Amino acid sequence: MTLKITIGNKVYSSWSLRGWLAVKQSGLAFEEEVVSLYGDEWEKRRAAPEFAPSNGKVPLLRDGDNAVWESLAIIDYLADKVGRDRFWPVEEPARALARSMASEMHAGYANLRSQHTMNLRHVYPPQPLTPEVAADVDRIVSLWDQAKQRFGQGSDYLFGAFGAVDIMFAPVATRFRTYSIPLPVFAATYVDAVWEHPFMLEWRESASNENWVIPMFERD
Numbered sequence: 170m171t172l173k174i175t176i177g178n179k180v181y182s183s184w185s186l187r188g189w190l191a192v193k194q195s196g197l198a199f200e201e202e203v204v205s206l207y208g209d210e211w212e213k214r215r216a217a218p219e220f221a222p223s224n225g226k227v228p229l230l231r232d233g234d235n236a237v238w239e240s241l242a243i244i245d246y247l248a249d250k251v252g253r254d255r256f257w258p259v260e261e262p263a264r265a266l267a268r269s270m271a272s273e274m275h276a277g278y279a280n281l282r283s284q285h286t287m288n289l290r291h292v293y294p295p296q297p298l299t300p301e302v303a304a305d306v307d308r309i310v311s312l313w314d315q316a317k318q319r320f321g322q323g324s325d326y327l328f329g330a331f332g333a334v335d336i337m338f339a340p341v342a343t344r345f346r347t348y349s350i351p352l353p354v355f356a357a358t359y360v361d362a363v364w365e366h367p368f369m370l371e372w373r374e375s376a377s378n379e380n381w382v383i384p385m386f387e388r389d
């Protein structure tokens with residue numbers, strides 16, 4: 170049975186991007202359904218029985234009778250289906266770091282997320298960061314540096330091949346670009362690599378055709 174993933178606006182929905190990238194990375198055939206978030210229609214739609222498992226959250230992955238939500242859970246569900254090595258580094262030390270980084274990304278960096286929401290339509294001129302956002306950026310860059318130095322030398326990505334950690338940090342990479350956040354050269358190069366990944370190019374092309382505008386995610 171073909172997988173089906175329901176996602177939000179491609180311009181804005183960072184969690185949807187992660188879930189969609191995970192399905193692309195799995196190599197499995199899938200259908201996608203895009204719903205516009207925060208409008209009146211969505212408020213009614215999310216109350217429908219089909220969204221009961223996730224309490225109206227997207228991304229929501231359907232595999233027959235199985236429902237999986239939360240992007241990290243989607244990654245692990247798909248890794249169980251196609252082989253964990255497609256998503257996670259093979260060697261134990263690298264896999265340990267990768268899992269920790271993915272989990273920290275899943276739970277952390279609230280200040281960066283709230284003050285610099287994902288928006289693929291714009292590249293804003295740089296502005297001073299709040300101390301809280303600057304701390305999030307410093308932590309992220311330090312983790313990227315650790316992964317690249319130990320396991321990603323000579324590769325475009327953090328652990329050699331594109332995988333779960335790159336998927337989890339992909340929306341952050343777009344935020345760094347959208348808000349012109351200054352980065353060390355190695356981190357800026359990594360952001361460019363994620364931005365130009367074939368899966369990201371496909372997502373961005375679809376996003377460019379969206380006409381939904383969510384004011385809360387737009388800057389004046």
